[in-house]
Amino acid sequence: MSPDMLASPDIAALLDGATYRAGDPFTLWRRMRERAPVAWHEPDVFPGFWSLTRYDEIKEVLRDAGTFSSSSGILLRPLAQGDDPGSNRTLALSDPPRHTALRGAIAGWFAPRNLRMLSDFLDRTARETVRAAVAVGRTEFVTEIAATLPLDVVCAFLGIPDEDRPRIVEWSTDAFCAGSAEERSLAHLEILDYFAGLVEERRARPGDDLVSVLAGVRHEGAPLPLDDVVLNCDNLLVGGTENVRLAMSGGLLALLDHPDQWDLLRRDFDATVDTAIEEMLRWTSSATHITRRATADVELGGQRVRRGDLVVCWLTSANRDPAHFTDPDDFDVRRTPNRHLALGTGSHYCVGTQLAKLEIKAVLREFTAQVGEMRLDGTPERLDSIVVNGLRSLPLRLTPAARRG
Incomplete structure (x- = not known):
């Protein structure tokens, strides 16, 4: 029996949202890394693709944008859904020169100077949000804390008026966390429709915000079409909120499940927090996979990948590869080095x-600083998505920290 045949049932399980809702796809990835790290999956509901589970091959693919293109999409889509509407139109789903133009326009907003200007806002918003939760004594951490701060920041960057933000919060929460696919889809359509109106407004009256920047981007001598700008705004909203929400909530649950690590972080916050954040990102790996399409014949892990073949990089598997991470299934807030591929x-x-x-x-x-004790106030619920890995809900009980002095 070939390695590909051995891997097929495991790949099929990884294409089932129930695997992620149960919370332990790691056994499947471990077996695939050992038996068939580069394995072909025949087309069925999804197109045929090469499945990559080892760190080395995944890093090789992600670093070679010339041989492995992003322009046809970066996520597995059922064949029935057709092509990704963002293909070759958004920052994430484009190759040079379009990708270069879009990244150049956006990157300045994330420069250290701008981030330093944001630090007071971030600290104040986090302090007030956590204080309110501690005062009540309980919180639904995913929606009430982990989603709140990044959404406030992205709204500020995009220049969304204060009076519109409650609607964006509601739609974003439904788009990410609603119980049914129909509810999530309808919320997403509301977001797209909102951005269409906002982009037209900013083209008429530009402001000092990312929507105005994107509305003014020119490619090959012409402004980006309205739909392209709308899709890029939507991607910034999703990318700027979803991954942070999932990493923050999954990382906090890891600290709750590993009280010794929580104690380490609390005892020496300044010395530990940076490595703790990297470990939270590695541990959660909120983007479960990312896809590329080969632009030429190439060998990966002893397998011949043909031009036009789809390649799926399982990022979460790469970040548990024992060839690159000592004791990869241990959560260690002092882990170093930690060259994960979560982002x-x-x-x-x-x-x-x-x-x-x-x-x-x-x-x-x-x-x-503010929480003395935290414990679960119910059962955390995981998403059943094959696209993002993480929590739909994390109910917590909180007691205030003892006053000092």
Whole structure:
């Protein structure tokens, strides 16, 4: 029996949202890394694709944007859904020169100077949000804390008027966390429709915000079409909120499940927080997979990948590869080095990485300062998505920290 045949049942399980809702796809990835790290999956509901589970091959693919293109989509889509509407139109789903133009326009907003200007806002918002939760004594951490701060920041960057933000919060929460696919889809359509109106407004009256920047981007001598700008705004909203929310909530649950690590972080926050955040990102790996399409014949892990073949990189598996991480199934807030791939690598490395880390740090700082004890107030619920890995809900009971002095 070939390695490909051995891997097929495991790949099929990884294409089932129930695997992630149960919370332990790691056994499947471990078996695939050992038996068939580069394995072909025949087309059925999804198109045929090569499944990559080892760190080395995944890093090779992500770093070689010339041989492995992003322009046809970066997520597995059922064949019935057709092509990704963002293909070759958004920052994440484009190759140079379009990707270069879009990234150049956006990257300045995430420069250290702008992030330093945000630090007071981040600290104040985190402090007030956590204080309110501690005062009540309980919180639904995913929606009430982990989603709140990044959404406030992205709304500020996009220049969404204060009076519109409650609607964006409602739609975003439904788009990410609603119980049914229909509810999530309807909320997403509301977001797209909202951005269409906002982009037209900013083209007429530009402001000092990312929507105005995107509305003014020119490619090959012409402004980006309205739909392209709308899709990029939507991607910034999703990318700037979803991954932070999932990493923050999954990381907090890991600290709850590993009280010794929580104690380490609380005892020496300044010395430990940066490595703790990297470990939270590795541990949660909120983007379960990312896809690329081969532009030429190439060999990966002893297998011949043909031009046009789809390649699926299981990022969560790469971040548990024992060839690169000592005791990869241990959660260690002092882990170093920690060269995880949770936020990608190469030319498509997440443009908002430093902002995401600052947001997580702000919430962790307030939790270590304000919370004396935290415990579950119910059963956490996981998402049943094959796209993102993490929690739909994390109900907590909180007691205030003892006053000092």
